[in-house]
Amino acid sequence: MDRRRLLWGAAAAATGALPLITPAHAADRARRPDGDATAPRGSRDPSFHSAHQRSEVDHPSAQWRPAASENYTASSRPTSYPIDFIVIHVTQETFADTVEIFQNPARQVSAHYVVASSDGSVAQCVREHNVGWHAGNWDYNTRSIGIEHEGWVDQPAYFTHALYESSAALTASICDRYGIPKDRAHIIGHHEVPGADHTDPGPFWDWQRYIRLVNFA
Secondary structure, eight states, rough: OGGGGGTTOSSOOOOTTSSSSGGGTTTOOOTTTSSSSOOOOOOOOHHHHHHHHHHSSSSTTTEEOOOOGGGOOOOOOTTTOOEEEEEEEOOOOOOHHHHHTTTOTSSOOOSSSSTTTTTOOEEEEETTTSSOSSSSSSHHHHHEEOOOOOSSSSOOOOOOHHHHHHHHHHHHEEEHOOOOOSTTTTTEEESSTTOOOOOOTTTTOOOOHHHHHHOOO
């Protein structure tokens, strides 16, 4: 990710062709400090959150580290939107600081998961049925799961064997849950999202190794 626009990913409002989760979304917009419109706010219906926003995880080895509810859109995917992509990110921050950023409602950003460099620990910050604000493209936000990886795009030492293996197992499980093909057409880098101005995961991310691990997980 671009250090100057750390982890911003909620940009671009929904188009008329996309299904809205609640009628209020058309009017309920916020603006980020950089002037870009954020994604629509999620439902704040207490009954919705009592049913969906518990300290549960979708991936068995993940630890629940919830993002601020202001930083994602509550939804009921894949009913509300199909899930057909996984977007690979690099944090440009430490694992702990990334989780803290997602927990800060002023940051207006989140991904579903963060993977640690040292031991492959996984934090889940947003439930998979909700829409994370990570891709910088609203259509891709609605259709994807975002996975952040601790490190910097120009420091390949952060891309450890533990990180690759843990992330690959996570990605494989997501693919299995939603019927996503385990290939490069559906497991993409942030830089491949249309309209994105980011470079992550960068030139040192070993795609061949990663896709192989996903398919053998």
